[in-house]
Amino acid sequence: MRVIVDFCIVPLGVGVSVSRYVAACQDVIEEAGLSYRMHAYGTNIEGPWETVFDTVRRCHERVHEMGAPRITTTLKVGTRTDREQSMDDKVASVATHLRR
Numbered sequence: 001m002r003v004i005v006d007f008c009i010v011p012l013g014v015g016v017s018v019s020r021y022v023a024a025c026q027d028v029i030e031e032a033g034l035s036y037r038m039h040a041y042g043t044n045i046e047g048p049w050e051t052v053f054d055t056v057r058r059c060h061e062r063v064h065e066m067g068a069p070r071i072t073t074t075l076k077v078g079t080r081t082d083r084e085q086s087m088d089d090k091v092a093s094v095a096t097h098l099r100r
Contacts, residue, residue, distance in 0.1 A: 001048070001049045001079055002046065002047065002048060002049070002079070002080075002084065003046065003047070003048075003049045003052050003077060003078065003079050004044060004045070004046045004077075004078045004079075004085075004086075004087055004090075005044070005045050005046075005052055005056070005075055005076060005077050005078070006042050006043075006044055006074075006075070006076040007042055007043050007044075007045055007056060007059075007073065007074075007075055008041060008042035008043075008073065008074040008075075009021070009022070009025055009059055009060070009063060009071060009072075009073045010071065010072050010073070010074075011063050011066075011068035011070070011071050012068065012069070012070040012071065012072060013068060013069045013070050014067065014068050020066075021063050021066060021068065022038075022043075024059075024062050024063060024066060025043070025059040025062065025063065026038060026043070027062075028055060028058050028059050028062050029043065029045060029055055029059070032047075032051055032054070032055040032058070033047075033051075034046065034047040034051060034052065034055060035047060035086070035087065037087055042074070044087050046086060046087050049079075056073070056075070060073070
C-alpha cells in the first residue's frame with residue numbers, strides 16, 4: 001500500500017533551534033529514496049507504507065543519536081484504494097480550482 005504522510009519531528013531538550021535535526025531527517029528520507037517535500041512546519045513524504053514508516057523510525061533513531069533525549073512527532077497519514085495519487089497530483093488538483 002502506498003501512503004502520503006505529513007511528518008513533523010520535534011526534538012525536546014536540545015534548545016530552541018531544531019534545524020540541524022530536521023536536516024538530519026531530510027538526509028534519512030533521501031537515503032531511503034522516498035519522494036518528499038519539506039514545508040515550514042514539517043515534511044510530506046510518499047511511498048510504500050513499510051518504507052515510509054521505517055524511515056520515520058530511522059529519523060527518531062538518528063535524532064536520538066544526535067543527543068536529543070526526547071522526541072515528539074506528529075503524523076498525518078493518507079491512503080487511497082480507488083486510484084494512485086501523488087503529492088504533486090493533490091496539489092495540481094487544488095490548483096485547477098484557484099482563480100488567478
